[in-house]
Amino acid sequence: MTHELESIEDYRDLFDKFDTFLYDCDGVIWHGDNVIPGVADFLAYQRKQGKKLIFVTNNATKAREGFKAKFDKLGLEAHIEEIFGSAYASVAYLKYVLDFPKDKKVYVIGEDGLEKELESEGIAYCGGTDSKDNVFVPLMDFSSIQSDPDVGAVMAGFDMHINYKKIAKAHRYLQENKGCHFILTNDDTTFPHSDGKLYPGSGAISAPLRYAVKNKPIVVGKPNQPMLDCILKTHDIDRERTLMIGDRLDTDIAFGKNGGIKTLLVLTGVQKREDYQAKDAEVVPDYVIESLGDLSALTDSNKRPLNGTDGSKEAKRRID
Amino acid sequence: MTHELESIEDYRDLFDKFDTFLYDCDGVIWHGDNVIPGVADFLAYQRKQGKKLIFVTNNATKAREGFKAKFDKLGLEAHIEEIFGSAYASVAYLKYVLDFPKDKKVYVIGEDGLEKELESEGIAYCGGTDSKDNVFVPLMDFSSIQSDPDVGAVMAGFDMHINYKKIAKAHRYLQENKGCHFILTNDDTTFPHSDGKLYPGSGAISAPLRYAVKNKPIVVGKPNQPMLDCILKTHDIDRERTLMIGDRLDTDIAFGKNGGIKTLLVLTGVQKREDYQAKDAEVVPDYVIESLGDLSALTDSNKRPLNGTDGSKEAKRRID
Numbered sequence: 001m002t003h004e005l006e007s008i009e010d011y012r013d014l015f016d017k018f019d020t021f022l023y024d025c026d027g028v029i030w031h032g033d034n035v036i037p038g039v040a041d042f043l044a045y046q047r048k049q050g051k052k053l054i055f056v057t058n059n060a061t062k063a064r065e066g067f068k069a070k071f072d073k074l075g076l077e078a079h080i081e082e083i084f085g086s087a088y089a090s091v092a093y094l095k096y097v098l099d100f101p102k103d104k105k106v107y108v109i110g111e112d113g114l115e116k117e118l119e120s121e122g123i124a125y126c127g128g129t130d131s132k133d134n135v136f137v138p139l140m141d142f143s144s145i146q147s148d149p150d151v152g153a154v155m156a157g158f159d160m161h162i163n164y165k166k167i168a169k170a171h172r173y174l175q176e177n178k179g180c181h182f183i184l185t186n187d188d189t190t191f192p193h194s195d196g197k198l199y200p201g202s203g204a205i206s207a208p209l210r211y212a213v214k215n216k217p218i219v220v221g222k223p224n225q226p227m228l229d230c231i232l233k234t235h236d237i238d239r240e241r242t243l244m245i246g247d248r249l250d251t252d253i254a255f256g257k258n259g260g261i262k263t264l265l266v267l268t269g270v271q272k273r274e275d276y277q278a279k280d281a282e283v284v285p286d287y288v289i290e291s292l293g294d295l296s297a298l299t300d301s302n303k304r305p306l307n308g309t310d311g312s313k314e315a316k317r318r319i320d
Numbered sequence: 321m322t323h324e325l326e327s328i329e330d331y332r333d334l335f336d337k338f339d340t341f342l343y344d345c346d347g348v349i350w351h352g353d354n355v356i357p358g359v360a361d362f363l364a365y366q367r368k369q370g371k372k373l374i375f376v377t378n379n380a381t382k383a384r385e386g387f388k389a390k391f392d393k394l395g396l397e398a399h400i401e402e403i404f405g406s407a408y409a410s411v412a413y414l415k416y417v418l419d420f421p422k423d424k425k426v427y428v429i430g431e432d433g434l435e436k437e438l439e440s441e442g443i444a445y446c447g448g449t450d451s452k453d454n455v456f457v458p459l460m461d462f463s464s465i466q467s468d469p470d471v472g473a474v475m476a477g478f479d480m481h482i483n484y485k486k487i488a489k490a491h492r493y494l495q496e497n498k499g500c501h502f503i504l505t506n507d508d509t510t511f512p513h514s515d516g517k518l519y520p521g522s523g524a525i526s527a528p529l530r531y532a533v534k535n536k537p538i539v540v541g542k543p544n545q546p547m548l549d550c551i552l553k554t555h556d557i558d559r560e561r562t563l564m565i566g567d568r569l570d571t572d573i574a575f576g577k578n579g580g581i582k583t584l585l586v587l588t589g590v591q592k593r594e595d596y597q598a599k600d601a602e603v604v605p606d607y608v609i610e611s612l613g614d615l616s617a618l619t620d621s622n623k624r625p626l627n628g629t630d631g632s633k634e635a636k637r638r639i640d
Contacts, residue, residue, distance in 0.1 A: 061459060111459055134456060136481045139381060139431055142513055161456045162487075162528075164480045164520070171510075171520050189532050190491075193462055200484075200491050200532040207527035208482075212509050212520040 002265075002276060005289040011298050014264070014287060020052040020242040022231070022261070024222075025067075026059065027247035027269020028292055032194025035074050036268055038293025043076060045299040053082055054231060056244075058221040058251060060087040060157030060185035060202060063116035081234065086185035086202075086221035089230045090155055091117040093220050097229070098181060104152025107173055109166050109205065110159045114185065118155075126151070127166060134161045145169050151177055156206040156217075157185035167208045174213045182213070186221025188251060192270055222246075223254030228261075245292065247271055249283040262286045268293075322585075322596060325609040331618050334584070334607060340372040340562040342551070342581070344542075345387075346379065347567035347589020348612055352514025355394050356588055358613025363396060365619040373402055374551060376564075378541040378571060380407040380477030380505035380522060383436035401554065406505035406522075406541035409550045410475055411437040413540050417549070418501060424472025427493055429486050429525065430479045434505065438475075446471070447486060454481045465489050471497055476526040476537075477505035487528045494533045502533070506541025508571060512590055542566075543574030548581075565612065567591055569603040582606045588613075 005011060023029060029039050046053060055078060057067065064083045071078035087110070094100045100123060108114055108128030118125045126148070127133050137144055145165060151173040159166070173180050187203035202221075210217060220226040231237070242261050246252020247269025253276075256263035265285035267273060276284050289295070325331060343349060349359050366373060375398060377387065384403045391398035407430070414420045420443060428434055428448035438445045446468070447453045457464055465485060471493040479486070493500050507523035522541075530537060540546040551557070562581050566572020567589025573596075576583035585605035587593060596604050609615070 136454065136483075139480050140513075142515060142517070142519060145519075160459050160484045162482070162484055163456075164482055164525075167482075167520050167524065171524075172517065175518070193460075195462060197462070197492065198495070199462060199465075200487050200528055204487065204491075204528035204532040205484075207531040208520055208524035211527040212524040 002285055003287050005264075005287055005294070008297055011295050014243070015049075015295070015298060018051075018241050018243040018262070020054065020235075020237050021046065022054045022056050022242060022244045022256070024246035024248070024252045025055055025057045027192055028245060028266050029055075029076070030074060031192075031268070033074070034194070035076065036291060036293050038291065038296035040074075040076060041296040041299050042292060045296070047077060052235070052237070053078075054084065054235065055082055056084045056222065056227065056231065056255075058086045058186035058188055058202065059191075060085065060090070060114055060221070061111040062087070062113040063120070064088050065116070066113055084227060084231055085113070085117075086227065087114040087117045087157060089227045090114070090157070090183050090185045090220040091121050091123065092230050093218070093226045094153060094155070094181065094183060095121050095123060096233075097226070098153075100181070101152060103150070105150050106153045106155050107148075107151045107170055108155055109162065109170060109209075110155065110157035110185070111161075114155065114157050127169065129161070133166055133169065134163065135165060136163060137165050142168065145172060147172060147176055149177060151180060153181035153183060154209070155183045155185070156202070156209060158202040159205050162205050167212075170209055171212050174209070174215050180215075182209075182215045182217040184217045184219045184221075186224075186251075187219050188221070198270075222251040223258055225258055228255065228259045243287075249276060249281070249285070253285045254283045257283060264289060266290070266292050322605055323607050325584075325607055325614070328617055331615050334563070335369075335615070335618060338371075338561050338563040338582070340374065340555075340557050341366065342374045342376050342562060342564045342576070344566035344568070344572045345375055345377045347512055348565060348586050349375075349396070350394060351512075351588070353394070354514070355396065356611060356613050358611065358616035360394075360396055361616040361619050362612060365616070367397060372555070372557070373398075374404060374555065375402055376404045376542065376547065376551070376575075378406045378506035378508055378522065379511075380405060380410070380434055380541070381431040382407070382433040383440070384408050385436070386433055404547060404551055405433070405437075406547065407434040407437045407477060409547045410434070410477070410503050410505045410540040411441050411443065412550050413538070413546045414473060414475070414501065414503060415441050415443060416553075417546070418473075420501070421472060423470070425470050426473045426475050427468075427471045427490055428475055429482065429490060429529075430475065430477035430505070431481075434475065434477050445475075447489065449481070453486055453489070454483065455485060456483060457485050462488065465492060467492060467496055469497060471500060473501035473503060474529070475503045475505070476522070476529060478522040479525050482525050487532075490529055491532050494529070494535050500535075502529075502535045502537040504537045504539045504541070506544075506571075507537075507539050508541070518590075542571040543578055545578055548575065548579045563607075569596060569601070569605070573605045574603045577603060584609060586610070586612050
């Protein structure tokens with residue numbers, strides 16, 4: 001049963017129930033380069049009240065430093081240890097959980113954020129942004145797609161330079177290299193861009209590989225649990241007093257549910273009210289609110305209308 | 321129950337039972353640019369005996385003229401009307417079965433063979449080999465991915481220039497253009513190359529799109545039936561006296577089974593004996609033979625050993 005937050009009393013009850021707030025970013029805190037109105041005030045208020053904030057994003061194109069720079073640019077406080085991108089979580093999972101051998105390297109399908117996180121953990125890699133693999137090979141010319149027994153893992157995230165050479169090389173390593181790990185930062189079908197359209201996401205990028213090989217990948221990002229394992233390893237958190245906030249039922253809300261954590265859906269992103277109200281909805285949030293910005297009413301309830309703030313309406317207009 | 325063909329009597333029985341022989345090409349007739357030993361003799365013998373030969377290939381990179389040129393180059397007789405590539409079959413299906421409107425165009429993910437078949441049927445198209453769409457777009461730059469209401473179908477085949485721009489454009493058309501058809505030439509997971517390795521196939525190329533959109537594609541190529549519908553429309557064939565010959569259980573043999581046609585598996589391509597003998601084998605052929613070339617024993621049984629010819633052994637060595 002979903003509780004729709006509608007009054008300042010609802011907001012206060014929610015706020016008091018939890019100590020730790022796990023945040024999805026895009027569609028919740030910002031749209032592209034615009035902070036959703038009211039959100040900055042609310043985040044600052046939370047910090048003042050001693051709450052713990054953790055940012056959990058499936059976006060694998062940036063390293064943690066890159067996300068930090070984005071928060072900085074938008075005038076939002078954030079610290080490296082509060083940021084869990086699926087690139088970092090994937091690398092941490094490979095190194096600490098799978099105990100990746102030091103003499104092996106990772107074949108990367110992804111952008112430089114993934115490479116930076118591999119570097120920061122001292123793991124050798126190939127592919128990725130290497131210009132030799134960011135090319136179109138001529139039709140039926142497979143001569144540049146060769147074996148490499150040193151590849152011990154294929155790690156795939158979002159990659160706008162996806163091409164046949166990368167797919168075919170990764171395919172060979174997964175076929176030929178015994179015990180080669182197959183790790184996806186996440187498998188999101190699509191993601192919303194600030195132009196209001198959905199574009200194919202990381203899961204679409206790795207789909208050719210998942211289709212062609214029999215190896216089952218480990219998926220790190222939401223709604224899967226390796227991401228949460230990673231957070232719990234480094235933060236002292238009481239699940240009972242932790243809230244996951246997101247704009248997607250199939251990633252954010254399912255992530256909380258899978259991890260035994262309460263969930264709040266915001267309607268400033270991918271999902272609309274009818275999605276969780278649908279009879280066949282597979283994932284239903286514990287709470288729902290028009291916009292995270294609405295909670296800024298807590299910072300000074302006299303200054304703002306309590307429901308349907310200008311902020312949330314503005315945000316909705318932009319995403320619809 | 322599979323009948324293993326082992327003697328000249330077995331070969332003769334099989335030959336006499338059927339009037340029409342549907343052939344997969346790669347792994348059956350040739351490996352890359354090498355005709356499998358004995359096959360040329362057998363095909364010529366079939367023609368002399370008045371049998372009907374039809375070549376059915378999922379390879380969508382070539383138009384029928386291109387396949388004809390390959391037969392010519394290899395010294396094998398073939399005629400345009402005997403050749404059914406999945407590119408031609410997809411275009412024919414769009415035009416004649418789906419009655420594609422004359423004022424709409426097709427967005428192509430594929431090579432020039434698909435474009436040539438569209439041209440030959442007078443259907444407008446975009447994408448494909450157009451240099452504007454064969455580029456890498458910068459990270460998070462979606463400015464070149466725009467709407468186009470004139471696109472009435474997305475047609476995807478094998479494309480070694482697959483890239484994010486093509487995937488994202490096709491995704492937009494399928495999302496935004498009402499009634500936009502979604503046609504795959506075929507959905508093969510992999511294909512064997514003459515270097516003896518498997519490479520990601522057409523199904524891997526279209527996997528991102530199938531993953532990101534909800535629209536269910538029409539798949540034309542084997543093992544699906546639109547390809548057979550296409551053959552039956554243009555050839556007078558008695559299914560009872562037709563044999564499908566191929567090297568793959570999941571495409572060729574399943575194609576025959578789905579269409580109520582008897583099947584012969586050759587072991588010169590993708591599949592090995594243990595594949596169809598496996599307890600959990602989903603598709604089992606009616607007949608099996610080491611190599612199609614073994615049937616050349618029919619042309620002059622005195623000249624050749626009857627089983628395990630040099631030809632089949634040589635072919636096996638190359639593919640293993």
